[in-house]
Amino acid sequence: MSKTNRTDTPDELARSVGVTDAVVIGLGSMIGAGIFAALAPAARAAGSGLLLGLAIAAVVAYCNATSSARLAARYPASGGTYVYGRERLGEFWGYVAGWCFVVGKTASCAAMALTVGAYAWPEHTTAVAVAAVVALTGVNYRGIQKSALLTRVIVSIVLAVLAAAVVAAFTSETADVARLEFGSDITVSGVMQAAGLLFFAFAGYARIATLGEEVRDPARTIPRAIPLALAIALLVYAVVVAAALTVLGPRGLSEASAPLSGMVRAAGAGWLEPVVRVGAVVAALGSLLALILGVSRTTLAMARDRHLPHTLAAVHPRFAVPHRAEIAVGVIVAVAAATADIRVAIGFSSFGVLLYYAVANASAWTLTASEGRPARAIPVIGLLGCLTLAFTLPLTSVLAGAGVVAIGAAIYTVRRKFSTGSPGRGRGRREPC
Template identity: 60%
Template sequence: MSGAQPALARRLGTGDAVVVGLGSMIGAGVFAAFAPAARAAGSALLVGLLVAAVVAYANATASAQLAAQYPTSGGTYVYGRERLSPWWGFLAGWGFVIGKTASCAAMALTFAAYVAPNAQRPVAAAAVLLLTAVSYRGVTRTARLARVVVAVVLVALTAVVVATLVGGDPDWSRVEPWGGASGGWYGTVQSAGLLFFAFAGYARVATLGEEVRDPARTIPRAIQLALAITLVVYATVAVTLLATLGADGTAASSAPVADAAATSGWAWTGPVVRVAGAAASLGALLALVAGVGRTGLAMAREGDLPRWLAAVHPRYRVPHRAEVALAVVVCALVLTVDLRGAIGFSSFGVLLYYLVANLAAWTQPREHRRFPRAWQVVGAVGCTVLVVTLPATAVLVGAAVLVVGVVWRAARRRASRA
């Protein structure tokens, strides 16, 4: 039956694919991840940023190869099932659901930090409910909107860098990537795990195998270009924050990019940054609600989540039960956890997801390989190291939720065989 399905049009070139990658990476993460990273590693977060980028690249190579062989929706949930076993597919899908659910909470909290820092939790919950209502009616973020958000964010970040370096009083002695590791090597690696959150979405390029011209050449080039540009942007922002606020000031701030802009004395930069942070957060939150809802739908159809979540609204054609359930859980999170906890928990689930992707890509035969197999080793080892060095609370809660999912699936399978 799969052979009868129409193929997608190959309309995208390298430039288009790079823009898609930038749209998936340069967004709300840059406004949220630097404070918890600075808390973990001080100015050595710059080293953590480089480590996170290397692991992200390794994971993206695995996703690129798998997406080319299995050009269908479902991502690593499908790849794990096809290359390894249904259990591995479940672990990837469950890791994605729990990780991206936490990402929803992180985006909502980031939005509230930039628009209403004195009422962060209720405003974050209201944002979740509003965006869920929008998604419920079948409205999702389009590629055009993604480009607009990227443009707004890049303009805002450029304004911050120029304003703080020209109008402020930067102290370059605060930028010590090797000598300023307040948490030692463990804190530096932990910052890499937290900053990995800011790269989330990079593998979106890898899913374009059926829509780009000459994918064997275009996808690898687009991945490398998008990641390189994103790393330069993030490193520039990180250096600016450290020179302006210092590691301690960055760690203590709930909105470090806005606080850095405020030091310049240029009054217009503050509102620009807050608008950009809010827009990026809302755009990311809307995309996450849609993405998690549809992954939940796919898992429910396979019986890997309760089947009542597989319902599709008869009018709006969206997985309405999955999205409502997601909204309830995310509201509970934003009312109880802080931003660092949400980012750590998100990284736990997403790193588990990409661990399965690397293991699945390792099993691909030569004819489906586009990158050296060594990158899958780097990716798998990197994901494992970053997971175990995340904040202890994130690891313990993540492991507990993972066990709950495994126990539920095992019980369901046992009941179905009885």
């Protein structure tokens, strides 16, 4: 729909995001989550096999990214895998993907908000976390271009801080390259569990796909932006993990409550610690900003199909954003941040998001050659990898995640049974390009 044909109450979002902004939004969601939240728990699981766990997570993420990019180019609508599963596998699988994304990423939002509080003002973590959610919900409400501009600034600051910390670590007298070697503490289950936790760090590229309705020329932009964002994030992660291991070793890294602060302190660069803390806050804010953006767009898509209250499908007439969905997501995340534990939130989020991408890979398998399907091995590896990593996460995460997915499936079944017709398939549907 062109601007000249817009009504005062538009039901479509403005296409204003190019390749650079799409890559930045993806990076903003990934960088903070992996380095400042998931690194220590993953080190506890994998020991000296941490880099191997990172490599496995990266392979699965690459398959997911490729499948998502091909599907997003075909279906450039808000909602990501919710839309792909619905169109390729059927309404139920689309619903399951959307449900897993919304609940999993709501947990991610809470984890990032708590990370902001823990680094910014440890004595008042919860209050700072809730304030951060309220502030960033307001930024998103004003329009996606405001969000993209702020995310670009955040990513620049975080990369500069990480670069300074890495240089300090590798030039330190305490650095020991031998610590990068594999040791006897490695187990298959530990490495796989670490890969599942580290996958939490790579899931940010989903934000690019879920913003499909706001991307210019999505058939070209999305397939370029997703792999590029993923490659940059992987390079950053690998360098930072290697630096942390050379200074702290696997045990020191696993025991660190703030791994990068501990890294620069052990490297004899204590003056950098306040800078790293600021970088952690900024990185977590960037992740939280992009996460709220993505969850609200999937909420919009599900509301259009009446799997969620249809009032959440409203688009603001001035800012062209799903303002009611953004407010609802902001309120739920604020409550979660006030009550959740960050370690539980990370595992729960990883479980939900891995199932979300399992549906994405299954959907990509159904693409034909004329629809731009990826090499057949990619969705197969992605699907098997997602399921394997999901069920090797800590048992509490698996049980909680499976329980929430079962509740979602039960809600869907009850609604289908007692509704007078279809719950809205096709309402608000966007035809593929």
